[in-house]
Amino acid sequence: MYFNLIRIAFIMPQKLADVVIETKNLSQVIQIHDQRIHVLKSIDLTIRAKEQVAITGRSGSGKSTLLGLLAALDQPFDGEVYLCGQAIHRMTEEQRAQVRLENIGFVFQSFQLLPHLTALDNVLLPMRLQSHYQYRQAKQQAQAMLERVGLVRQMQQTPKVLSGGEQQRVAIARALVTQPKVVFADEPTGNLDGETAREIEQLLFQMNREQGTTLVLVTHDATLARQCQRQIQLDDGQIEEIRYEAIA
Numbered sequence: 001m002y003f004n005l006i007r008i009a010f011i012m013p014q015k016l017a018d019v020v021i022e023t024k025n026l027s028q029v030i031q032i033h034d035q036r037i038h039v040l041k042s043i044d045l046t047i048r049a050k051e052q053v054a055i056t057g058r059s060g061s062g063k064s065t066l067l068g069l070l071a072a073l074d075q076p077f078d079g080e081v082y083l084c085g086q087a088i089h090r091m092t093e094e095q096r097a098q099v100r101l102e103n104i105g106f107v108f109q110s111f112q113l114l115p116h117l118t119a120l121d122n123v124l125l126p127m128r129l130q131s132h133y134q135y136r137q138a139k140q141q142a143q144a145m146l147e148r149v150g151l152v153r154q155m156q157q158t159p160k161v162l163s164g165g166e167q168q169r170v171a172i173a174r175a176l177v178t179q180p181k182v183v184f185a186d187e188p189t190g191n192l193d194g195e196t197a198r199e200i201e202q203l204l205f206q207m208n209r210e211q212g213t214t215l216v217l218v219t220h221d222a223t224l225a226r227q228c229q230r231q232i233q234l235d236d237g238q239i240e241e242i243r244y245e246a247i248a
Contacts, residue, residue, distance in 0.1 A: 183208060187218055
């Protein structure tokens with residue numbers, strides 16, 4: 001199991017304590033047959049604790065690729081990625097998995113719920129992987145989180161009987177139940193209708209403020225992006241623009 005690993009910690013030297021994500025000269029390349037495609041090119045980026053950051057850009061600009069690298073889901077072709085003070089570009093997959101378990105929550109466009117599990121059991125999943133897991137306490141935490149996202153009556157239902165909005169509420173509860181330092185969201189409202197998407201947006205930001213986490217999301221939705229304190233626009237694998245929004 002990942003929590004039994006003896007993990008080597010790569011600490012980021014002389015960095016401010018409130019920097020939770022930093023990249024240096026970050027590049028990603030994919031190989032298609034005999035052709036190399038540079039998806040990301042020399043990205044330098046710093047994200048601080050409790051920031052709300054939207055990554056925007058047209059399809060193919062490298063948004064989801066960048067998110068995957070920041071979230072320790074993939075290894076870069078070149079450059080450095082620091083997450084919560086650890087140099088994840090130097091780690092093995094098992095080491096990155098442990099970092100994800102300890103620090104990250106993830107909300108996917110397609111929800112990524114296990115269809116044979118109830119809403120409650122889906123939310124319990126990340127806690128089951130923790131070394132200090134205790135069922136009774138974890139169940140209470142999961143129930144409280146589902147209640148917080150408005151799903152008291154749906155706790156014992158499986159995803160197939162839940163609406164899209166309800167499934168995304170379960171996914172948000174699962175991402176936040178371990179109180180992660182960073183929440184990543186990849187098009188979190190992309191599969192929802194307009195009214196449901198607005199409800200999910202409000203919930204995501206409200207929960208983010210309550211828990212004091214850092215929120216990094218990828219979106220095509222200009223309305224969602226404008227709700228973030230900061231917008232990073234990608235074009236052809238490079239940062240074209242960083243905009244700061246007024247913080248309410």
